[in-house]
Amino acid sequence: MAETCSRSFDESLLSGYLDDALTQGDAQRVRIHLEDCSSCHTLVVDMKRIRKATMTTPFTSPADEQWDERPQGTGSRSAFTLGWLVLIIWGVGVIGFALGHAWAGPQTWIERLILFGGGSGIALVFLSVLIDRLKNRKTDRYREVEK
């Protein structure tokens, strides 16, 4: 284990020294201290070596395609959501309108049953998608405020 500086010297100045973040006076103090404190000297040499290694460590990161899969701006996201909503409302409206018309026209009860069954089925599907989207909107973690 590395030995520690025994004197009353603020060791954290060594990091400031390494990072060029000290005032001239402090930097001078560190230089003088390093001249006759071998443990601090070793520490600075080690820290320098470590920093050089960390700063040049290469890391893998995801390929471009992986990033591009996700939406990047809010503009496109809200347009997408709005588009869905409009489409769903339109779909429900059209079906409702058609159903109303067909219901009013002269038909047998079997024809009415087929119309109503099919129409309400499609309407239910649309409705479930709508509910799903609204739920997603609510729980969408991207909408949280940061911090």
Added chain:
Amino acid sequence: MTANEAAAAAAPVDDHELVRRAQHGETEACEELARRHRRSVFVLALQLTGSQDDALDISQDALLRFFSKLNRFDSTRPVRPWLFTIVRNRARDIWRRRKTRRAKPLISDGEEGFSYDIVDPTADPHQDLESTELRHRLWRALGVLSESKREILVLRDYHDLSYVEMADVLGIPTGTVMSRLHGARKALRDAYLEQQGGQGG
């Protein structure tokens, strides 16, 4: 196009300008900002969590949050520390969640996740074996540090943030950065030496 205009077009646009353009709805500026920063954002998330899945999740989340708040972002501020703040806060959430789930430390030496994400050293003939070994050992040593030590160390010694930027990201006074950083550096060195001692070399 005059020579001056051509030169201006060829020169790389700085972040502030890109932010301004993005705020005016230029999609290309948004994309360029994302391209520029997503790598370091991902790497930071990886360094903080030690997990590639979490890192991808966090970094995509951070970019989305950044863009969703872009209109309120002051374009004279640097972008990277801002993104790093989001990443750091999300990483903290993950640590907290992991802690409540299991009592064992987040990343222990030799545990998968903290060992495999450095680029294969043999791929680059210019890197000598010794410094490659050093990098790997430091990476493993980093995994045993406490979260608060790891984050300040990573910000400075892997991402080269300034003291002011570190204070900003970590939400601490600038005056305390140096001593905290120094404590983290010493801890990393100790962890590294301990590991080296354990391996008999």
